[in-house]
Amino acid sequence: MFFKQFFDSKLAQTSYMIGCQKTNEAMIIDPKRVLDEYIEVAEQEGFKITKATETHIHADFASGLRDVGRKLGSQLYVSDEGDDNWKYLNMPSDTVFLKDGDIINIGFVELKVVHTPGHTPESISFVLTDHGGGSTEPMGMFTGDFLFVGDVGRPDLLEVAANIKGTTEIGGNQMFDSLQKLSQYPDFLQIWPGHGAGSACGKSLGAVPLSTLGYERKNNWALQYGENEKSAFIDELTKDQPEPPTYFSEMKRVNKVGLDEFSLKDIKVDVTNKFIGQLFDLRVKEDFRDGFSKGAINVPYNDQFIQFVGWYIDFKQPMTVVVDPNNSEQLQKDLASIGYDGLELIIPSDEVFSLVDDSYETISPEKFVQAHLNDSILDVRTSKEYNVDHLDSVEHIHFGTLRTADIPFEKDKQLFVHCQSGVRSAMALSILKARGFTNIINVDKGFIGIKGNMN
Template sequence: MYFKQFYDQKLSQTSYMVACQKTKEAIIIDPKRVVDEYRETADVEGFKITKATETHIHADFASGLRDASRKFGATLYVSDEGDENWKYQNVPDDTVFLKEGSIINVGNVELKVIHTPGHTPESISFVLTDHGGGSTEPMGMFTGDFIFVGDIGRPDLLEEAANMEGATEEGANAMFDSLKKMKDYPDFMQIWPGHGAGSACGKSLGAVPLSTLGYERKNNWALKVTDRAAFINELTSDQPEPPSYFAQMKKVNKEGLPEFKVRELTAGTPEILPGQLFDLRSKKEFKKGFKKGAINVPYNSKFLQFAGWYINYNEPMTIIANPETSKTLQEDFASIGFDNIQLIVPMDQAEQYSDDNYENISPEIFTKDMSSKNILDVRTNSEYHAGNLESAAHIHFGKLQNADIPFNNEDKIYVHCQSGVRSAIAMSVLKARGFDNIVNIEKGYIGIKEAMK
């Protein structure tokens, strides 16, 4: 048997390839939208990707399931569990629909389906047994968003992202019951999760790429709580805010996306910039001068987790970036379902559009007189509840585009996050909304608390 794990750091998302080395057949599990990496691996190893499947309809990234059919000729295997609201649409005629107990054979490798609802109603997991290696015992389980290292999948995304009232409690109850199905499996069985640390699909995911069921029984809180009410309370409390793009992902992964293809993008400096404007320069460069209305999300490892809050999927996009990154940018945006980049403005030519800037202030100067200042805290709920400035208004940085800001446009507003990264993004959003008299507090709440000592 052949096994490979693929990890997308920008989305904290994991996909897998399993193959039978005797028959040269391969399956990909939870594929991301850009499927080139799977083709490259299969070509190197001499495999043919004949099947593709996924554990559920994902909310945090654009699925590559349908492109696996288009580009590899792979037969798709999808869940037929759950209610009618979350059935796969627009899949090929030869798609196989899976129920509890269904078997996918990849040569001499067996994947047995377990229905593990909780994160979503249709969620399934796959128990792998390597018959080609002579085993009758399961080697491991692809758990998707069911069991993570150190945590389990959140049950509230259908309610938070898809506005399905009552789905959180229903999902939490289902998750409690799903975990009971693990009692008959051995401690040595490996756990291959769909996400790692940094994902918003849970609140305390570990950074280790895999685990064992025995280890999780000893260390994962969810496998130790036996009281249903206590379990539900813990599972539904203090989950991170889901980025706004999650709602779009649930829709497009259910209904399908067009085939992804890299395009030749125009790079230039026209008088009029089409659509929404994202400026990918560093916060240091951006603050010196920028075009008002631009959203500043620096192009780094957390780019997609931040940019996903602000994308309008109904508008084209102009990006201020390095044109040499065109292919990577298209792949990154495609991974959260956006394919409509129209123009790249070279970073070294962005200055000609500048008509605004903003001010930074040190925490030492800020804390000299806070009593009369308008303060806006743009951290997450959990950060805010762990400690805050009593006089500060609180709005999550990702919700600033549409939230009611409790200040007037002409008020002087001091903005902070935890360390100074997200507040810089917030400054661009507030500027775009017409709040011109705003000041960014360097080093954020950490710097403020240090200056107050």
């Protein structure tokens, strides 16, 4: 048997390829939209990718399932569990719709379907047995967003991201019941989850890429509750979940109905003030601070770019970006990973200065503490960070919601903005500037710097 784990650090998302070395067949589980890695590995190993499946309709990234069918001719397998609200639509005519107990064979490798709702109603897991290796015992389980290392999938995304009322309570009950199904499996069963640390699909995901069921039984908080402790489990499960990025609701929709096939395109490169659609400036925050074009949103192009830009993209508008044109191909792939194909214009970052007509100030935490603790202050951290500790008399608004949130300050009055370390507040400053706030100051080093100068 062949086994390969693919981890996308930009999304904290994990996909897998399994293959039968006797028949040279392979299958992808939870494919992301850009298929290059899977194709490269299959060619290196001499496999033909004949099948693809996924554990559920994803909310945090754009699925590549349909593209595997379109580009590689693979047969697709999807969940047919859950209610009618979350059934896959617009699938190929030969798609296999899966129910609990169904079997998928990849040569002599077997995947058995287990319905594990809780994160979403249609969620399924796959128990793998390597018959080609002579085993009758299961080796591991692909758990998707059901069971993580150190955590389980959050049940509230359908309610908070897709606005389907009442689903958090239903999901919490289903998750508890799904966890009881694990009692039939041995401790040595490997656990192959769909996400790692950094994902917003849970609140305490571990950074280790895989685990065993025995280890999780001893160390995962969610497996410490007895059969009569469902209420306490649900209380803990639904508490302190991170705010989901706004793009999650778009992902649930497009992964249900399908996206156009992804392909790279030639992006126009030009220095012009005639921007196409929404404007994003991808330079580092220090360069952006010193001079930018009014209306630009600053999201630096680094490994956290996708997790941040997903809060701000308008999926109905095309996009202009300020970035090195050499990043065009990778940027298109990154945006495609959250289902956005609207990039139309690149303004070279080293030529943007002719378009500069705005800037903002930064203040050191020392000077802020000395003179401005009683002034107007906006805290843009997460609710969890804010609840742990915060300054007196501040207004709290999550950085990702600033494009549409009601902001209770006058646009021409001095306003200080801070996050935890100074990264997210710099993005927040660009949003506030785009919304017409003219006298805003970023507190360098954020809350950490502020508290360090208050002792």
